[in-house]
Structures are given as C-alpha cells and as structure tokens.
C-alpha cells in the first residue's frame with residue numbers, strides 16, 4: 001500500500017515537472033509574409049504550413065508599411081548598402097504579419113522558412129517556405145524574428161500593447177479595427 005502511494009507520488013511529481021517544462025518552453029514569434037508573398041497569393045499556402053507545423057496563430061493582420069515604418073522596423077540594418085532597396089521592397093505592397101505561438105516557436109519558424117537567400121533555399125532546403133515563394137536574397141518572401149529580444153520588439157511593433165491585453169487582429173482588418181478573441 002505504502003509502496004503504491006510512493007509510486008503515485010513519484011508519478012505526480014514527474015507529471016508536474018513535465019507540465020512546468022512544457023509551459024516554460026512556449027514562445028511567441030513574429031512571422032511576416034512580405035509584399036512578394038502577399039501579391040503572389042501565397043498567404044493561404046503559408047498559413048496552411050504554419051498550422052500543420054503545430055503553430056497557433058495568436059494575432060494576424062494585413063498592413064501597408066510606409067517608409068517610416070520600414071525604416072524603423074529594420075533600424076539595425078540602416079547602415080547597409082542594400083537598405084534603400086530593402087525599404088522600397090517592404091513598402092511596395094501590403095505585408096501580412098502573424099504572431100505565432102508554440103514551444104520553440106522562434107527557432108522552429110526560422111527553420112521552416114529556410115535560408116535567407118531564397119535562390120540557395122531552392123537547392124539546399126526545397127521543402128522550405130522561401131524555396132516555395134522566394135526569388136533571391138532580397139525578394140525572400142517571409143520574415144521571422146531571430147531571437148527572443150527581436151520577437152518581443154517586433155510583436156510590439158505591429159500589435160502594440162493591445163495584443164498582450166487580450167485583443168487580436170483579424171486578416172484584412174486595418175490597424176485600428178480590433179476583434180476580441182476569447183482564446184487569448
């Protein structure tokens with residue numbers, strides 16, 4: 001009897017540990033379908049890949065960036081020679097941004113999108129999203145936060161504080177149109 005009780009306690013402890021571990025690993029990352037992905041009609045296909053890879057989409061919106069937005073978003077690249085080209089590309093049409101959630105979301109989304117250079121991705125990572133819809137190192141179709149720090153900054157950039165207080169944006173809504181979402 002005592003032995004069974006000890007075993008039960010042990011099992012309960014293991015379960016607690018597992019639950020704590022799983023909860024601690026849950027992350028959010030910012031995923032973006034860039035103008036070439038949106039205009040090329042890859043949104044549905046990419047969202048399918050997102051969901052079948054186990055991500056939950058916690059927020060989403062279609063947004064047209066202006067020059068100021070793009071310059072701010074890519075501020076750390078502002079000294080690069082390709083910066084003007086990048087800003088022009090990122091403002092050439094709407095982008096579709098999503099907050100993705102799952103364990104290890106940041107690294108897993110980066111793995112799913114593949115190498116930065118879509119031309120290389122087509123050869124080395126044919127199953128990646130960039131191989132599917134990217135063209136080269138500039139027109140690479142999708143973005144993913146590269147660290148916890150970037151993920152927090154980028155989610156806040158698009159979704160502000162409203163995201164963390166229980167609101168979610170819907171596709172095709174403008175910035176100011178917000179839908180309440182019970183899941184959050």
Ligand SMILES: *[C@@H]1O[C@H](CO)[C@@H](O)[C@H](O)[C@H]1NC(C)=O
Pocket residue numbers: 063065066068069157158175
């Ligand atoms: C983009 O900039 C405009 C001002 O030009 C601002 O109203 C808007 O909130 C910005 N959008 C984002 C996503 O930061």
